[in-house]
Amino acid sequence: MDIYEIISARHSIRKYKSIPIEEEKLNRVLEAARIAPSAGNRQPWHFIVIKDEEVKKQLKEAQVYISPKGGDWFYSAPVIICACGESSKSWIRKDGKDYRDVDLAIAFDHLILAATAEGLGTCWIGAFDPIPAKKVLGIPEGIEPIVFTPLGYSDDSPQDRGRKSKSEIIHQNRW
Numbered sequence: 001m002d003i004y005e006i007i008s009a010r011h012s013i014r015k016y017k018s019i020p021i022e023e024e025k026l027n028r029v030l031e032a033a034r035i036a037p038s039a040g041n042r043q044p045w046h047f048i049v050i051k052d053e054e055v056k057k058q059l060k061e062a063q064v065y066i067s068p069k070g071g072d073w074f075y076s077a078p079v080i081i082c083a084c085g086e087s088s089k090s091w092i093r094k095d096g097k098d099y100r101d102v103d104l105a106i107a108f109d110h111l112i113l114a115a116t117a118e119g120l121g122t123c124w125i126g127a128f129d130p131i132p133a134k135k136v137l138g139i140p141e142g143i144e145p146i147v148f149t150p151l152g153y154s155d156d157s158p159q160d161r162g163r164k165s166k167s168e169i170i171h172q173n174r175w
């Protein structure tokens, strides 16, 4: 798949097969995040790779993923990745704008698209409770969990979820 095919092939996957992910694939996916660009090359990120069923169980018991239906599919993926930001490392623009979350999103999108290229499913998860997440995962002070994704082979048939048209979002020369 070329880059455009990979971008088009990515969909949020909310059902996973229970088969494990090959280590080489996981390593390539993590490498894609590692080499992402960041403001001032500060790399204000850490990635927690969760495979241990006991840790997943604790995340589930603590209801880390906020979902009216419980979100069993999230905990059932063979791997869950949590991207964390380190504000003391991020580049801050003169007017005070912190680029930490921009950097995190770039690295995580590298990871998500690399996973797609490897034939793996993902789903960005922002609806989580950071307090139990930090507790269960032992995340230290000064580090904040920003986003999760389950990672595994899809058992889902996602539809195209639609997007705004170009004419609604692209502005030529001025707004």
Ligand SMILES: Cc1cc2nc3c(=O)[nH]c(=O)nc-3n(C[C@H](O)[C@H](O)[C@H](O)COP(=O)(O)O)c2cc1C
Pocket: 010, 011, 012, 013, 123, 124, 125, 126, 127, 128, 147, 158, 161
């Ligand atoms: C930053 C971010 C946070 C998201 N959080 C959640 C979430 O907590 N739970 C969920 O099921 N989907 C979540 N999504 C997935 C979106 O719902 C999904 O990307 C959107 O509906 C478009 O569908 P698609 O990813 O299949 O193209 C999130 C997506 C992004 C980019």
